[in-house]
Amino acid sequence: MSKRGQPKIFKTGDELIELWQDFCDDIIANNFETIPSQTAFCKWLRNQYSSVDRKTIYNSLNKYFPNVKKDFESIRADIIMQGGMLGKYQPTMSIFGLKNWCSWVDKTENINTNTNTSEVKIDLSKLSNEEIKAILNDDI
Secondary structure, eight states, X not given: OOOTTXXXXXXXXXXXXXXXXXXXXXXXXXXXXXXXXXXXXXXXXXXXXXXXXXXXXXXXXXXXXXXXXXXXXXXXXXXXXXXXXXTSSOHHHHHHHHHHHHOOOOXXXXXXXXXXXXXXXXXXXXXXXXXXXXXXXXXX
C-alpha cells in the first residue's frame, strides 16, 4: 500500500497546471460557487480525473514539480481577485486567502519618523566664498 501523496499522480508539472486551470475555469463557469482551495481541487479531480488527496497536491507542488508552484499560486490569485472584485467572495477572507495561499504581503513603506531636527548653524559672515561654495557642494 502506498503512502498518502505517493506515487506521483501527475506525469508533469504542466499536466498539474493544466488540470488546475481547468478546475479554476469551472469555478468561473459556475459563478464562483466554490473557492480555489486544494481540498476543492481534490474533490473536482476525483470526479474528473483520478482520486487525489491534499498530500498528493502538496508533494506535487513542493517535491516533484516545484517549478510550477508559482504558476499554481498565480492562477489561484487571479480567481480569488476576480471573485472578490465581482462580490462573489467575502472581501476579508479573500485578503486572507491571497496572503496565506498566494504569498501576497501588504506593501511596506519606509517612512522616516526621525523627529530629530538638530540643525547646524553656521555664521556665513565669517566664511570665505570658497568655504561657502564647499559647504554648498558638500565638500567639507
